[in-house]
Amino acid sequence: MEQLWAIAITIIAASTPLLIAAIGELVSERSGVLNLGVEGMMIMGAVAGFGATYLTGSSAVGIFASMLAGAGMAMLFGFLTLTLLANQVATGLAITLLGIGLSALIGENFVGKQIERLPNFHGIDILIIFSFILVGLVSWFLFRTRYGLMVRAVGDSHTSAHSMGFSVIGLRYACVAFGGACAGLAGGYLSIADTPQWVENMTAGRGWIALALVVFATWLPKRVVLGAYLFGTISILSFVVQTMGLNVPPQLLSCTPYLVTIVALVLISRNKRVLRANTPACLGQAFVADR
Amino acid sequence: MPLRLEKRAERSSTMALVSPLIAIALTLIFGAAVFASRGVDPWHGLYVYFVEPLTDEWAREKLIVKATPLVLMGAGLALAYRANVWNIGAAGQLQIGALFTGLIPVYFSNWQDPSVMPAMLLMGVVGGMLWALIPAYLKVRFNANEILTSLMMVYIADLVFDWLVRGPMRDPKGYNFPKTVNFVGWQTLPHWGDIHLGALFALVAALGLGFMAYRMLKGFELLTLGSAPRAGRFAGFSAQRAIYFCFALSGGLAGLAGASDVMGVSHQLQTPYSTPSYGFVAIIVAFLGRLNPIGAIFSGLLLALTFLGGEAAQTSLHIPDKIAKVFQGVLLFFVLACDTLVYYRVKWESRK
Numbered sequence: 201m202e203q204l205w206a207i208a209i210t211i212i213a214a215s216t217p218l219l220i221a222a223i224g225e226l227v228s229e230r231s232g233v234l235n236l237g238v239e240g241m242m243i244m245g246a247v248a249g250f251g252a253t254y255l256t257g258s259s260a261v262g263i264f265a266s267m268l269a270g271a272g273m274a275m276l277f278g279f280l281t282l283t284l285l286a287n288q289v290a291t292g293l294a295i296t297l298l299g300i301g302l303s304a305l306i307g308e309n310f311v312g313k314q315i316e317r318l319p320n321f322h323g324i325d326i327l328i329i330f331s332f333i334l335v336g337l338v339s340w341f342l343f344r345t346r347y348g349l350m351v352r353a354v355g356d357s358h359t360s361a362h363s364m365g366f367s368v369i370g371l372r373y374a375c376v377a378f379g380g381a382c383a384g385l386a387g388g389y390l391s392i393a394d395t396p397q398w399v400e401n402m403t404a405g406r407g408w409i410a411l412a413l414v415v416f417a418t419w420l421p422k423r424v425v426l427g428a429y430l431f432g433t434i435s436i437l438s439f440v441v442q443t444m445g446l447n448v449p450p451q452l453l454s455c456t457p458y459l460v461t462i463v464a465l466v467l468i469s470r471n472k473r474v475l476r477a478n479t480p481a482c483l484g485q486a487f488v489a490d491r
Numbered sequence: 492m493p494l495r496l497e498k499r500a501e502r503s504s505t506m507a508l509v510s511p512l513i514a515i516a517l518t519l520i521f522g523a524a525v526f527a528s529r530g531v532d533p534w535h536g537l538y539v540y541f542v543e544p545l546t547d548e549w550a551r552e553k554l555i556v557k558a559t560p561l562v563l564m565g566a567g568l569a570l571a572y573r574a575n576v577w578n579i580g581a582a583g584q585l586q587i588g589a590l591f592t593g594l595i596p597v598y599f600s601n602w603q604d605p606s607v608m609p610a611m612l613l614m615g616v617v618g619g620m621l622w623a624l625i626p627a628y629l630k631v632r633f634n635a636n637e638i639l640t641s642l643m644m645v646y647i648a649d650l651v652f653d654w655l656v657r658g659p660m661r662d663p664k665g666y667n668f669p670k671t672v673n674f675v676g677w678q679t680l681p682h683w684g685d686i687h688l689g690a691l692f693a694l695v696a697a698l699g700l701g702f703m704a705y706r707m708l709k710g711f712e713l714l715t716l717g718s719a720p721r722a723g724r725f726a727g728f729s730a731q732r733a734i735y736f737c738f739a740l741s742g743g744l745a746g747l748a749g750a751s752d753v754m755g756v757s758h759q760l761q762t763p764y765s766t767p768s769y770g771f772v773a774i775i776v777a778f779l780g781r782l783n784p785i786g787a788i789f790s791g792l793l794l795a796l797t798f799l800g801g802e803a804a805q806t807s808l809h810i811p812d813k814i815a816k817v818f819q820g821v822l823l824f825f826v827l828a829c830d831t832l833v834y835y836r837v838k839w840e841s842r843k
Contacts, residue, residue: 236638276824280824280827280828283494283496284496284827284828284831285496285831285835286827286828286830286831287827287830289577289638290572290778290823290827291824291827293579293774293823294820294823294824294827297771297774297775297816297819297820297823298817298820298821298823298824299820300816300820301813301815301816301817301818301819301820302816302817302820304811304813304816305811305813305814305816305817308811308813404646405642405643405646408639408642408643411639412636412639412643415636415639449654449658451650451651451653451654451657452650452651452654454650455646455647455650455651458643458644458646458647459643459647461639461643462629462635462639462640462643462644465629465635465636465639465640466629466633466635469633469634469635469636470632470633470634470635472634475634488496488498
């Protein structure tokens with residue numbers, strides 16, 4: 201029983217950052233902005249969260265700092281793509297490359313340092329609970345409130361939304377910043393709650409997996425939970441298999457999350473009808489108001 | 492916001508040339524600020540970082556060696572991005588290319604005649620190409636996003652490489668070091684100082700792709716499909732064929748970059764292997780060259796310089812060499828921001 205609970209906890213710990221990052225990116229994409237910089241915002245959140253906790257001794261400050269760092273990177277992305285109308289794909293890659301470099305530079309002095317882990321009850325900490333509340337809130341916001349409807353309108357047809365008097369750019373900035381704060385928090389979860397230490401490149405592609413999760417969930421918040429936990433479970437089970445002494449090279453077992461991502465993308469993308477029903481129609485397109 | 496963009500009637504060809512230069516200038520200003528914040532005299536810092544590495548012969552050779560894989564990959568990616576095909580997995584394609592190249596010396600170590608060199612290079616190209624064709628196939632057949640799949644393939648490539656070089660391909664007489672046997676004789680590339688034959692491949696590839704892009708029907712097809720997909724379809728160009736073509740081309744070049752790296756520089760496979768990370772820098776090379784394969788020659792050299800400068804900053808300024816990654820990221824940022832100037836005029840307007 202205890203062993204099962206331990207496995208369950210590791211699964212939850214593996215799924216939570218994916219869930220938080222993906223739900224933020226979902227909101228951003230619902231407003232029509234494809235931010236491929238999740239990995240970069242996440243790693244910045246991880247280093248900022250760790251650094252702030254280390255310097256102040258308070259994990260609350262650390263959590264706040266991680267969100268701020270993620271949102272800051274997202275605003276940079278927003279300025280380039282929304283104000284200067286740069287290509288969203290290229291800018292997202294720039295955010296990722298910059299985030300990886302900048303976090304390595306900032307984190308130089310934090311390598312090998314220790315902080316106190318975020319307090320938890322039998323392995324369940326506040327961020328895990330918050331991640332579920334977050335999904336509920338986002339789902340309610342997008343489908344039950346006026347502003348949520350506006351966000352979806354902006355994502356599905358920015359010209360009509362503009363002619364109805366909505367501020368397309370303003371709403372998109374807000375959604376991008378929210379997505380960045382979530383990605384930052386997901387990174388902060390890794391460095392404050394999951395493994396309380398800073399390691400260069402510690403996100404190890406989780407930001408990209410979160411991006412794939414949004415597609416896998418066909419832009420529906422509740423399915424993101426399903427997807428994140430499916431991914432978390434599969435990646436942890438591959439480690440469990442390893443401890444059971446199966447004669448498979450560990451490197452090949454470590455491939456599992458990446459392989460599963462590819463398989464999941466293929467399975468969901470081959471059905472164009474399912475995909476088209478919920479894909480924001482203006483995803484990735486720049487908006488210029490014609491006056 | 493007081494900043495407003497006004498679309499130009501026509502794309503400004505002056506700005507197309509000037510905008511990368513503005514981006515470089517802005518990056519230098521950023522660099523000066525970073526040096527100042529670290530208590531280093533900005534002029535001295537910039538001199539050590541960007542000028543000093545060019546002053547001696549040995550470092551100039553190193554610059555070309557580092558630029559070789561960057562130009563090879565950057566030129567291929569530039570053309571792919573022009574066609575709106577987003578291969579961001581060049582790092583993995585390079586690594587699998589290197590792995591395929593290594594199969595010959597590991598399993599046919601007695602093959603020692605002039606034919607082994609082209610065979611190994613070909614293996615590299617085939618390896619990179621096959622690895623790149625997986626995301627291409629998934630895109631064409633199942634509509635799976637090629638950005639995400641090609642990136643996932645990078646992580647998988649790294650793990651497979653690590654497994655094989657530690658396991659089946661390890662040198663049995665290598666004192667358990669995670670590396671293969673040394674490549675010897677005809678299994679290595681001819682070299683002049685540090686510069687190896689790969690540099691010539693890079694130059695030829697970039698010029699050849701530049702010729703193809705602007706003087707051949709295939710290039711016109713790719714450029715059309717990238718900028719006006721509907722028009723391309725009416726012209727009878729197949730978007731699916733373009734996806735296969737671009738992935739095969741950029742992947743093959745990445746594989747060649749891997750082959751020439753292990754045959755020209757390290758003369759063995761070892762893990763961890765650091766060159767694949769150049770695959771991501773090659774994305775910056777492509778954009779700084781304004782997605783023109785010939786431009787990749789210049790931008791490849793500049794980004795190679797950022798690596799050398801990083802090493803110089805580490806040794807003589809005591810600034811961690813990770814600063815190189817920051818400069819590279821910031822450079823891409825400014826490049827993308829300045830690209831706006833090609834199509835738009837920036838106007839400041841006061842609030843009425």
